[in-house]
Amino acid sequence: MIAPLSETGVIGPLGILLAAPLIGFAFGWFLERGGLGNAPKLAGQFYLADLTVFKVLFSALLTAMLGAFWLDRLGLLDLGLVYLPETFVLPQALGGALFGAGFLVAGLCPGTSCVAAAAGRIDGLGVIGGMLLGIAAFNAVFVRIAAFYESTALGAVTITDLAGVSRGVGVAVVTVLALAAFAAVSRIERSRIERSRA
Helix, strand or coil: CCECCCCCCCCCHHHHHHHHHHHHHHHHHHHHHCCCCCHHHHHCCCCCCCCHHHHHHHHHHHHHHHHHHHHHHCCCECHHHCCCCCEEHHHHHHHHHHHHHHHHHHCCCHHHHHHHHHCCCHHHHHHHHHHHHHHHHHHHHHHHHHHHHCCCEEECCCHHHHHCCCHHHHHHHHHHHHHHHHHHHHHHHHHHHHHHHC
16 A cells, blocks of 8 residues: 555545544644644744744654655655645745735734634634635735736746755755754753743
């Protein structure tokens, strides 16, 4: 049996429909248990006051990257069947900047706002409302911005493709950078604790 299970036919359409809400609810539960439905905790990363989100997300990304890489190497996952969205440099750069600005102002991202709303927090409902308004506004003006939306297309590429290096080299570099970032975060947290005690 080789993954992805949906693409190889191991799990059919009904299985996917049943698995999706279970995975979604589990993901939301773990986010809430980790405190990531709390806007002040999430906003704290931008001020270096609480770096829990950074550590949780980068741990998840590093685990997923290493897991996918080694499962592919062991023949248990075919990365060629994993969906890779196309890259549009300028539109996605602008979208990333808007996403980051919204995250900073609201203290919640789309996923964590759903977690906050499900936990009964008003700010989560407010962010979801803002997202829905943003989606409606985007659809209303899409015809005018369609050319920009489809500009600077690179196709379905990865960073290793653009850098001209093997996937293994890319995984090694990202792993080293992530470990260095974890070490830096630990130093920042230790210095903050020492300052609070002084």
